[in-house]
Amino acid sequence: MTSMLETPTTPVSAIGAPRLLAGVVDHGRVDHARHLALHGPPALRRRGWLVTASHEVGLLGRGGAAFPVSTKLAAMPTGTRCSVLLNGSEGEPASRKDRTLMTYAPHLVIDGALLVADALETDDVTIAVHDPVAHDSLVRACAERTDAGHVRVVRTRDGFVGGEVRAVVRGVDGGRAVPEGRRVLPHVRGVGGRPTFASNVETFAQLAVLSGLGVTRYAAVGPATEPGTSLVTLIGDTLRPGVVEVPNGTHLPLLLPPSPAPVLIGGYHGTWRPTADGLVVERASLRAAGAPLGAGVIARPYAGTCVVDEVVRVARWLASESAGQCGPCWFGLPAVADDLAALAGGAGPDRAASAHRRLDLVRGRGACSHPDGSAMFVGSALEVLAAELSVHQHHGRCGLPPSNVLPLPVGAR
């Protein structure tokens, strides 16, 4: 048995009263007894109630696609045996919210799984998790209670693209964890070939909170357009680095000190912006502003450091994470990373033109959104870091100390 860390190592905090992280900030891992004291037993609901309630609060998936949960629930067929899949693979290296949630509030995640499974009248529940500490915490949590005997906790070991939901389905079924070429959605055919309700672990935790509080109390926090709270991971020059539970509608500048440095919103499939002014933690408005929240990562390098080389490193890592199934991604992403590296090393503007041309070539030409997301990261960097890039173009370097805030897995180069 691995020894459990009862206190968080990634800093964990909350703005306002925590819901998902209730008990975690003060006491560390929430065991079953404390969980019952904080949240009570799982509030099992009928399927219709869940569909209506999640619709009324506009609950969106927490995995990055932000798909409306009620639509996904309503799309599940009736009368056939289905499955429930919780995606805790968290392949994004910069994101830590899912593993934090699973490690320190596992019972909330399990409650969410149980109530969705109950509403869909199935006992086929799988939690796919990558992080070993989170995995152990979940397994331990299932043992701490008596109603989770049928919950399967599966350890995944695959890379970034392996965290995409269809890839997770294949991995759980014993195949290669890569997305297949024809986009069949999980609710049509998922785990074991059965219609599957698949979503991010935080979504299930939110459903548990929603069930427990009811619509009115759930919607007491956050804007009318998207009530509730969200978990975000703050990285680098931020006011509270680590995992933070924030009420939806929080102004982003509240989380970031004033700084001339650019902001990365949404993680490595996200968007660079020169400033966070005018942006709020609300998925619809961020998407409308062209900077979708994605996996909830908000990163800011320190002012006076060089971001360019760091962006090149991430671009190279993204290229290396291609599953290798689709030509445009497999050839295009490394080519873009090369162009970017050349620009950073002093190459002329024709490399910039080449990078832009290739970004257009990788978008939409693959089995999953890895090339699209990577193109968004690099494309927005080219735009927002234009000034820094032009210094590099002319001199090969900029003389500033290198930034080192964007995490990559150990061994990535």
Place this chain on the structure above:
Amino acid sequence: MTIWFLARATGMVALMAFTAATAMGALATRAPAAPTDAQLDRRFLVQMAHRSAAVLGLVVLLAHATLIVVDAYVDVSLTSTLLPFTAGYRPLWLGLGTLSVYAFVLAAVSGAMRGRLAASPRATRAWRRVHLSAYAGWAAAMCHGIFSGTDTGAPWSTAIYVVCGLAVAVAVALRLGGRAGEQRRPFPAARTSVRSPS
């Protein structure tokens, strides 16, 4: 005697048609790294010719089998045509003839169904393996011809067998040799080696 002549002739023609089909099948699958437009056009034409030769072969093969059964000179019944190794005359080599027919029919059906198989990824992968039965069919046909054919020994017959044999051998050699130059994506195998199964 006319039927007997036709039976032998159609056998030879079928072999030549299937030799052409098999050789072109091997050549058409070569995929050079950066094909020119002319190479692509040629590949498409070879695909078409491959199909035509196969169809011709099947038609003539059907004639050959029918004539052999009908003909009075050799006593081969319908049953022994359909059931391999049951003929009274040279059962082993005639049996190979039967197997050759089945192999070619399998290849032809898989070829014709190719478009419809596109629906299932697993079927697409299995397709090529099934279609390779054509090589087995061709080899069996060659042996059948050489060892049960009554014209074996005649110079014209030997010439046909040699040419057919060389044609397929060269085509296959070119096909296997060409593999080195193909632009291969370092496919899934390379990436899963660093990962353990979930």
Place this chain on the structure above:
Amino acid sequence: MSTIAVDWTRCDAHGLCSRLLPEEITLDEWGFPLVARRDLDRSLVRAARQAAAACPALALRLTQSS
């Protein structure tokens, strides 16, 4: 209305599609097809079917969206 769809996990850049349907398909710098994703003109459907059948990897599909 028919559109062409590419199964990117199967496409191996053989390039035959670009020869059989040059009006809709060109090749990028790595040999992979660039499909103008607009709906197929009726007159091109036959050529598109030929291109789909000729693809060595069976990566090209015609989808009916009517």
